[in-house]
Amino acid sequence: MESRVLRPVLAIYSSIFLLFLYGPMIVLAILSFQSVDGGPQFPIREWSTYWYQHLLGLTETSRVSQLPVGDSLIRSIVLAFMTTVVSTVLGVMSAEAFRIKFKGSGPAFYLIILGMMVPGVLVGLGMALLSNTIGIGRAWWGTSFVLHVVYTYPFAFLVMLAIFNRFDRTVEEAALSLGVSPAQTFRRVTFPIIFPGVLSAMLFSFTLSYDEFSRTLFTAGRDLTLPLSIYGTFSVEIYPNIFAFGVLTTLFSFTLLVVYGLLMKRFTSKAARFKGQEDG
Amino acid sequence: MLTLSRVSRRYGETIALDGVDFVVPENTYMSLLGASGAGKTTLLRLIAGFEEPDQGEISINGERIDGQPTHLRDIGFVFQNFALFPHLTVAQNVAFGLRYRTNAPLTNETEIKDRTEEALELVGLTGFGHRAVSAISGGQRQRVALARTLICEPRIVLLDEPLGALDANLRSRMCDELKAIRERLGVSFLHVTGSETEALTMGDKVAVLANGRIMQTDAPDTLFSHPGNADAARHLNAWNIFDASLCRTSALDGMIAVRFDQMDVSAAGTGPADRPTLAAKYLTGEFNGPTALSFFRADDGTLFQIVDHLSQPRLPDLVEGQRYDLHFPPQALRQFHGAA
Amino acid sequence: MSAFTTETPSEIIHSPAELREKKDRRRAISLLTPGLLWMVLFMVLPMGMVIYVSFWTQTTFSVNSTLTTASWERFLSSSTYLGAIWTTLRIWLIVLIATIVVGYPVALFIGLFVRNKTLQTALLVACVIPFWTSFLIRVIAWRPMLGTEGAINVILLKLGIISEPLTFLLFSEFSVLVGMTQIYCVFMVGPITFMLGRIDVSVIEAARDLGASFGTIFRRIILPLSLPGVMVGSIFVSVMVLGEFATAASLSGRKVNLLGNIIVSQVGSLKWAFAAVAGVVLTIIITAVIALALRLVDLRKEM
Numbered sequence: 001m002e003s004r005v006l007r008p009v010l011a012i013y014s015s016i017f018l019l020f021l022y023g024p025m026i027v028l029a030i031l032s033f034q035s036v037d038g039g040p041q042f043p044i045r046e047w048s049t050y051w052y053q054h055l056l057g058l059t060e061t062s063r064v065s066q067l068p069v070g071d072s073l074i075r076s077i078v079l080a081f082m083t084t085v086v087s088t089v090l091g092v093m094s095a096e097a098f099r100i101k102f103k104g105s106g107p108a109f110y111l112i113i114l115g116m117m118v119p120g121v122l123v124g125l126g127m128a129l130l131s132n133t134i135g136i137g138r139a140w141w142g143t144s145f146v147l148h149v150v151y152t153y154p155f156a157f158l159v160m161l162a163i164f165n166r167f168d169r170t171v172e173e174a175a176l177s178l179g180v181s182p183a184q185t186f187r188r189v190t191f192p193i194i195f196p197g198v199l200s201a202m203l204f205s206f207t208l209s210y211d212e213f214s215r216t217l218f219t220a221g222r223d224l225t226l227p228l229s230i231y232g233t234f235s236v237e238i239y240p241n242i243f244a245f246g247v248l249t250t251l252f253s254f255t256l257l258v259v260y261g262l263l264m265k266r267f268t269s270k271a272a273r274f275k276g277q278e279d280g
Numbered sequence: 281m282l283t284l285s286r287v288s289r290r291y292g293e294t295i296a297l298d299g300v301d302f303v304v305p306e307n308t309y310m311s312l313l314g315a316s317g318a319g320k321t322t323l324l325r326l327i328a329g330f331e332e333p334d335q336g337e338i339s340i341n342g343e344r345i346d347g348q349p350t351h352l353r354d355i356g357f358v359f360q361n362f363a364l365f366p367h368l369t370v371a372q373n374v375a376f377g378l379r380y381r382t383n384a385p386l387t388n389e390t391e392i393k394d395r396t397e398e399a400l401e402l403v404g405l406t407g408f409g410h411r412a413v414s415a416i417s418g419g420q421r422q423r424v425a426l427a428r429t430l431i432c433e434p435r436i437v438l439l440d441e442p443l444g445a446l447d448a449n450l451r452s453r454m455c456d457e458l459k460a461i462r463e464r465l466g467v468s469f470l471h472v473t474g475s476e477t478e479a480l481t482m483g484d485k486v487a488v489l490a491n492g493r494i495m496q497t498d499a500p501d502t503l504f505s506h507p508g509n510a511d512a513a514r515h516l517n518a519w520n521i522f523d524a525s526l527c528r529t530s531a532l533d534g535m536i537a538v539r540f541d542q543m544d545v546s547a548a549g550t551g552p553a554d555r556p557t558l559a560a561k562y563l564t565g566e567f568n569g570p571t572a573l574s575f576f577r578a579d580d581g582t583l584f585q586i587v588d589h590l591s592q593p594r595l596p597d598l599v600e601g602q603r604y605d606l607h608f609p610p611q612a613l614r615q616f617h618g619a620a
Numbered sequence: 621m622s623a624f625t626t627e628t629p630s631e632i633i634h635s636p637a638e639l640r641e642k643k644d645r646r647r648a649i650s651l652l653t654p655g656l657l658w659m660v661l662f663m664v665l666p667m668g669m670v671i672y673v674s675f676w677t678q679t680t681f682s683v684n685s686t687l688t689t690a691s692w693e694r695f696l697s698s699s700t701y702l703g704a705i706w707t708t709l710r711i712w713l714i715v716l717i718a719t720i721v722v723g724y725p726v727a728l729f730i731g732l733f734v735r736n737k738t739l740q741t742a743l744l745v746a747c748v749i750p751f752w753t754s755f756l757i758r759v760i761a762w763r764p765m766l767g768t769e770g771a772i773n774v775i776l777l778k779l780g781i782i783s784e785p786l787t788f789l790l791f792s793e794f795s796v797l798v799g800m801t802q803i804y805c806v807f808m809v810g811p812i813t814f815m816l817g818r819i820d821v822s823v824i825e826a827a828r829d830l831g832a833s834f835g836t837i838f839r840r841i842i843l844p845l846s847l848p849g850v851m852v853g854s855i856f857v858s859v860m861v862l863g864e865f866a867t868a869a870s871l872s873g874r875k876v877n878l879l880g881n882i883i884v885s886q887v888g889s890l891k892w893a894f895a896a897v898a899g900v901v902l903t904i905i906i907t908a909v910i911a912l913a914l915r916l917v918d919l920r921k922e923m
Contacts, residue, residue: 006834010729014743017726020802021750024761027771031764041769090655097651100644108652111659117855117910118663119863121880125899126666129673129892146662153655170363173330174425176350177357178377178432185351188380192367211754213866214880218887230756231866238760246757253752289637332636347636 025250032243040238051244064239068229075140076210076226082141083148083209088201090149091156092194095164116154120214123147128218138221147215152208156201163197196267203260207253281306282327282436282468287336288492289322296322298492299336304436304468309459311483311500312472313515318489320472324438327470328357340435351382356434360441362425364413370424371396371409377432399427402461419450426458430465437462439471443478455481476517480504488512505539510616513537522582524615527556535616540587542612545574545595551605556613560584560606562598574598576606667903674896683892691893695901701882705901708878711796711868712861712909718801719857720850723808727849730809731816732824732842744813747806755803759870762799766790766871791873799867804860808853815849816842851917858909862902879905 035046053059057066094112098105127143130136136143171193175185191198213227220228226249233242282304289297296319304310314320325331327338329350338346345353365373375396378386386392400406403423413421422442429437442458443451459482462469473479479486480500487497488511496503496512507513510521518540524532528551544555551557560576563583567573574595576584584606588595598604634642677686695701726747734740750758765771766789773785788794819842827837865880879902886895 007729007733010725010733014726014729017722017805018746020722021747021806023771024758024765024802025750025753027765028757028761039769041764041767042771042774090658093651094655097648100648102645102648108656111656111664115659115663117859117906118667119859119880119902119906121863121865121883122670122899122903123663123666125883125887125895126668126670127662128887129669129896130666132892133669133673146658149658150663153658157655168361168363170359170361171365173328173350174357174359174363174428175365175376175380176330177328177353177355177434178428179351179354179381179383180377181351181382182349184380184382188376189365193365207752213756214863217884227754227756230754230760238763242757242760243764246753246761249757250753257752332640334635334637347639 025246028243029247032240032247034240034243038240040240040243051240052248054241055244055248064241067233067241067245068224069226069245072224072226072229075223079140079145079148079225080206080210082145083152084202084205087149087153087156087205087209088198090153091158091160091201091205092198094153094157095160098161099164099167099169112154112157114154115150118150120147120151120212121217123150124215124218131219138219140216140220140223140225143219143221144216144225147219148209148212151212151215152205155204155208159201159204160194160197163194167194196264199260199263199267203256206256281341282470283337283339283342284323284327285337287323287326287333287338289319289326289331289333295492297326297333300489300492300494302487302494302497304470305485306468307466309462309469309471309482309484311479311486312470312489313476313479313486314472314474314489315515316474319492320474320489321440323489324357324440324470324472327436328355328438329353354383354432354435356429356432356437358422358425358429358437358439358442360444362421362445364421364424364428366413368413369409370405370411370413370416371400373413373424374399374409374427374431376428381432395431399431402430402464403427404457418446419454422446422454426461430461430467434467436468436470439469441473442471443473451478458482476515480516488515490515507537507614508616510535510537513614513616519614520582520584520586522558522578522584523580526558526578526580526582528558532556532613532615537614537616538608538612540573540585541589543584543586543606543608545576545586545598546605546607547596548603548605551607555607555609557605557607559603561603562600564600565598576604578606670896670899670903672896673893674900676893676896678891678893681890691897695894695897700877701898704877704879704882704898705905707876708862708880708902708905711793711800711864711876711878712858714797715800715804715861716854716857718797719805719808719853722801723805723853724812724846724850727809727812727816727846728842731813731846732819732821735821740817744810747809751806756866756870758803759799759867762795762802762871763790766795766798790871791875793872793876795871796868796876799871800861800864803867804857807856807860808850811852811856812846812849815846819845848917851913855910855913855917858913859906862906862909 030044031040031042032051033047033049034040034044034051035048036050038045050059054064055067055069098109124147127147128138131138131143138144167190171189172185175189176182180188211227213225213231216225216228217231224232230242230245284300284302287297287300287302288295300323302323312320312323322331326333326346329345329348333346336346337344340353340355345355365376368376371393375392378392378395386395396409397406400409403426405420405423405427408416408420408424413424416424422445426442439458443454446454455478458469458471471479471482473482480503483500485497486500486503488495488503490511495515496508498506498508503512504516504518507516507519513519513521519537520540520543521535521537524534524536546552548559558578560578563575563577565572565574570590572588572590572595574586574588576586578584586595586606673683674691675687675689676683676691677688678691730740730743730747734743753761763770767773768785768787768790770790772789773782776782777785824837824841827841832840863880865878865884868876868878868881869884879898882898883895883902886892886898
């Protein structure tokens with residue numbers, strides 16, 4: 001009886017919650033179509049795509065300086081890519097190691113997990129101090145990169161750990177018993193089966209690194225990454241061009257998500273296709 | 281010839297195998313019968329090299345294989361859950377070993393294709409090669425697993441409860457096929473099972489594994505009618521095993537065993553004087569189709585089972601809770617020495 | 621060694637089982653070494669550096685490695701910095717409670733009341749989608765929402781609920797709390813939903829058949845089973861909120877100074893030793909929080 005009342009109440013509550021989650025972004029998206037003379041607030045004076053043009057450098061010189069996103073976008077993508085490769089490799093290796101029972105696995109587990117727990121501003125500070133002391137220059141591809149891996153590797157590791165937990169070890173044993181070496185077994189059996197998990201780990205690493213900011217703040221040196229460029233605008237007055245930028249990056253992220261979805265689908269469709277043949 | 285001598289394996293405090301001595305001769309279908317938890321699977325895993333023994337030696341044709349990595353042992357393994365490669369088709373599963381093995385992998389695609397088709401034909405799956413392993417039935421998966429193993433021509437094939445995941449109907453059919461396939465190839469099979477019927481049907485020889493040791497290895501009929509010890513007898517599920525002192529008239533001692541179908545029942549006090557007799561209470565009966573099973577409990581708590589064939593009934597009408605005399609011809613009895 | 625034992629099996633020094641075990645262990649260690657080494661070099665070492673530098677001597681624009689407790693004394697005697705500790709703890713606690721209060725009913729709905737798997741996944745995805753927008757953009761998106769000419773004020777004015785724009789909405793502790801709650805809430809919803817989803821519905825139905833009210837079922841079954849989820853979520857939210865500075869920097873108008881903000885501003889003015897002191901204090905707080913949480917939940921089992 002009570003759940004008959006509770007269910008709609010919770011459903012309505014959850015809808016309000018989603019509004020709470022999406023509200024600011026919706027408002028931001030609306031305001032990104034503000035006209036030239038409009039501010040970053042209501043009312044919309046006139047609908048226009050001026051700020052998108054402004055962002056892409058297509059407008060005449062204006063009172064608002066252009067967001068320095070071009071180079072930083074490329075840097076962020078390269079950094080995220082480097083981070084993805086390294087943290088996924090490390091994550092797969094570590095998770096593979098954890099399939100073997102060994103002493104000291106508990107502390108090792110927590111040491112890895114610590115990487116996602118330690119606040120970015122702390123390791124960032126530590127890395128900056130360290131590089132100052134030993135005299136290494138700070139750069140996004142060096143000091144920032146290693147910290148990004150510290151952050152994303154635990155995520156990749158956890159994803160792979162979950163994948164290996166569900167992994168049927170006997171298929172590997174079957175391959176070995178057919179005379180196939182452990183290395184070939186990994187390449188021909190283990191890896192293809194865990195591949196969807198690897199893809200997820202990569203997606204995790206890429207998005208986390210792409211958006212990572214507090215670990216980059218003290219360690220990037222002179223060349224800024226994309227989140228740092230955005231952070232730079234925090235202290236000054238904001239204009240709708242940053243809203244337009246928010247909309248565009250969101251679209252970019254969705255493109256990434258779609259690519260991931262397509263890859264996953266392509267990977268799983270083979271089984272489905274053969275399933276279909278059973279009826280025919 | 282596969283030889284195990286004094287092979288032991290412990291897991292912490294638990295002893296799974298305790299000095300197993302065991303031989304699987306050439307060109308033999310060997311059944312290994314044991315209760316669950318008796319160490320059957322451990323034994324197979326040690327032979328295959330998925331695990332290593334704590335003590336003892338395992339060798340094939342005199343060449344020691346323990347300590348060698350699995351993929352160099354040249355031993356086939358058929359898993360209870362089949363363990364097919366889910367991302368590959370039936371044909372790719374079967375060809376897997378030929379293509380990727382360390383020793384002399386095949387690179388000629390036509391040869392691989394021919395051998396694969398040959399193997400699929402052997403197990404009766406011609407034309408199934410393009411299917412995904414998720415798109416075939418349990419029995420077919422079992423055949424794929426078998427074909428995948430046999431195509432590599434292993435020195436011996438280990439089968440870990442290969443029929444366990446199949447339904448009863450399929451099981452009896454696969455029994456015949458497994459035997460026929462093995463005879464055609466002339467390779468030894470070591471088939472592990474918990475079912476005495478399966479073990480007796482399949483095996484040219486049957487070995488009984490209990491308490492981490494091989495209790496007896498014999499031809500099925502010999503084993504069935506002449507179990508060498510109480511443990512072997514117990515696994516056949518056809519023998520009443522009891523303390524000889526239960527019998528009123530006989531002068532026997534130690535543990536003795538009498539087959540279910542060789543005991544007779546008379547009203548209390550009317551047991552023939554020339555046969556060993558004991559008193560027991562009738563508990564209940566179980567009708568199994570062509571046979572009927574009656575359960576009795578003796579005074580010391582031992583449970584007795586007596587089989588009656590419907591075509592030749594020999595038991596009187598029994599009343600639950602009533603006491604009866606159970607007796608048997610002296611020559612039907614088997615006496616075991618030493619502890620049970 | 622193994623050749624030796626092969627010849628004299630009676631004298632077992634390394635049985636095949638032991639050799640295999642050794643080999644496996646070696647394999648595990650070699651697979652794990654690069655990752656652990658990375659963590660030690662780029663996480664443990666920098667953190668050690670923070671502690672070390674907090675005892676260095678701070679001059680106007682640089683630090684030197686003469687050990688002193690001067691920075692610590694200054695930090696602990698300054699009401700501004702002690703205030704930052706208090707602000708950090710207060711904001712953390714409020715946001716933590718807010719995410720639980722706001723998130724739990726949503727998790728309850730998705731995990732327990734939605735039994736259609738597709739809808740369940742869709743709702744979870746809907747919760748995660750905002751994460752595809754940059755964190756900083758999500759923070760800044762609250763400005764046009766809460767500002768004096770922001771969406772909320774515009775709507776409330778139009779509806780005639782207020783006659784003057786509410787000014788406390790933006791550039792206040794309130795905006796920081798709202799922003800953080802929105803951004804971190806999903807980290808609470810996720811784990812709780814996961815735990816609730818594992819509850820066998822038949823258990824609840826059986827309890828209902830036995831006449832238990834929803835209140836009883838919630839207290840006896842749902843709440844205890846979802847608590848590990850709350851704990852995991854709390855760990856996520858805590859470590860993120862405690863290390864925060866961007867939300868406060870963007871939405872508080874410098875009215876809220878967290879320890880993170882102190883670190884950023886000190887680094888900005890090259891007061892490295894001082895930033896390090898704030899860093900150590902923050903580390904101590906976070907360690908205490910995580911240690912407390914890990915006493916209550918075994919992370920390794922829940923993940």
